[in-house]
Amino acid sequence: MRNFDAPTLVVVDAYVLALLGALLLVSAFQGQREKALLFTAFGALLSAFGLLLSLLRTDPDLNAFAVAASNAVLILSHAMVWAAFRAFSRHRQRPAWMLAGSLTWIVLSLWPLFQDSAAVRIGFYSVLCDAYLGLALWEVWRLRRQSAFGVLPALVVLGLQMLFYLYRMVVERVPPILGVDQSGFALTMFESILFAISLSFVILMMVRERAERQFRHAALHDDLTGLHNRRAFFARAAGVLAKTRSRRRDAVVLMCDLDWFKRINDECGHVAGDRVLAMFGDALRELVEPGDLCARIGGEEFVILAPEMDLDQGAALGDRIRGRLAEQSTEVLGCLSVSIGIASAADADYDLDRLLMRADEALYGAKAAGRDCVMAWTGPAERPAVSLSSVAGGGGGRLA
Structure with a gap:
């Protein structure tokens, strides 16, 4: 994996995420507008945009901007995961908390010592992303009595992604795109694609399960009284x-x-x-x-x-x-x-x-x-x- 070209990996990853986001948007607007799918789509599209922004790191004059902007967008994409599960649960969104991680990153990026230490940046980035994934996992856990088939896969997908960020915190010490050994970066790119696809599949499965349950309820209950028909x-x-x-x-x-x-x-x-x-x-x-x-x-x-x-x-x-x-x-x-x-x-x-x-x-x-x-x-x-x-x-x- 040492021979992988980092910019090419970024473009491929961004293309897959953008395509996935577009397909989720189409699914969200079929029939009723399912907000959980909308937020998942926005998350995939933001991830694609953030990855493309990260390519600016190859220009020394734009490196500081790229570090601040690309990671802020990627952190916001993780906030969209939390928002997707809140939307599925019919809970009110928390815009301030959704933006808090990205704003925190931008503020930290103004600190020269933070810009100079790749290990510190990777650690803070992983912590902020894990925070949103943890909030999403909590939302899924609260759904365990409502969604029989979708909860366990969602918990597994979110839990594995949190573990991966813990792994990055411990192992990665080199700026991802500029490092000499690109094997770790290739793993990160492939893992992000797998996570996005798995998460989209889980969200679609949960949405479909709830729709089928609602259809069964409508078929067996009287609309006016709510009693059995x-x-x-x-x-x-x-x-x-x-x-x-x-x-x-x-x-x-x-x-x-x-x-x-x-x-x-x-x-x-x-x-x-x-x-x-x-x-x-x-x-x-x-x-x-x-x-x-x-x-x-x-x-x-x-x-x-x-x-x-x-x-x-x-x-x-x-x-x-x-x-x-x-x-x-x-x-x-x-x-x-x-x-x-x-x-x-x-x-x-x-x-x-x-x-x-x-x-x-x-x-x-x-x-x-x-x-x-x-x-x-x-x-x-x-x-x-x-x-x-x-x-x-x-x-x-x-x-x-």
């Missing part, structure tokens, strides 16, 4: 029932239908109707247990599958839901109420279709009984459902 409910309900059956425990389904919802839309507008749906979704999230499966299955219809509950406990939950919704009543929206039908999984032999059909029949019984009540399925449709609860006064206070 119909697809998610049917995908998970059979498994919940099978697990409940294996444990020889009961479970109940609560079918909920908001009363007079069409009238709310007609008289108060669809915005008010959406507000009622969102309020009801919030109420369900507050009242159901973490292990319960709660979903909006269409329009103003909601369903809750509650394992480890019998009919009496399901009726108590239904009463709490009715009471919480009634508390949300306003002069504009009027008195809000919900009709609820419940059915037992054990009585339905843990068959999901049969269970939902029975809960639906009980719901129609609640509607026929005057709404704003909880009904349990006790037999075929020709037999009346049993009313477990109702509003005192026979359902007064509903919207007219």
